[in-house]
Amino acid sequence: MNKYMFASEAAEELRKEIAYSAKQWGKYHARQYRDALRQKIQTICQNPLLFPLRNDILTGIRISTFKGNRIVYTFIEEKKLVVILAILSIHQNIDESQLKKRRRKTH
Secondary structure (H helix, E strand, O other), rough: OOOEEHHHHHHHHHHHHHHHHHHHHHHHHHHHHHHHEEEEEEHHHHHHOOOOEEEOOOOOOEEEEEEOOOEEEEEEEHHHHEEEEEEEEEEOOOHHHHHHHHHHHOO
């Protein structure tokens, strides 16, 4: 199976999302959210081409929705690596320049 890694900014976004979930709905809910997100990432790793390319945002970017969030990622086929670039609320705009920076750091 493919491996995955988080861009450092995406890891921080995830940490904040889990902390927010714990504050709003409790630790049990936050753990459920985290575990469900892990399962979603496993699905992405098993079939990284499942979700559509979003070349209109940035070449090679794919987006999967998860609850009230978007998981923005790219797949480096030669490394068999899924790079999670961002975990954003569905209400947040996707900043192309930020994604470019994050992708450059991980390649």
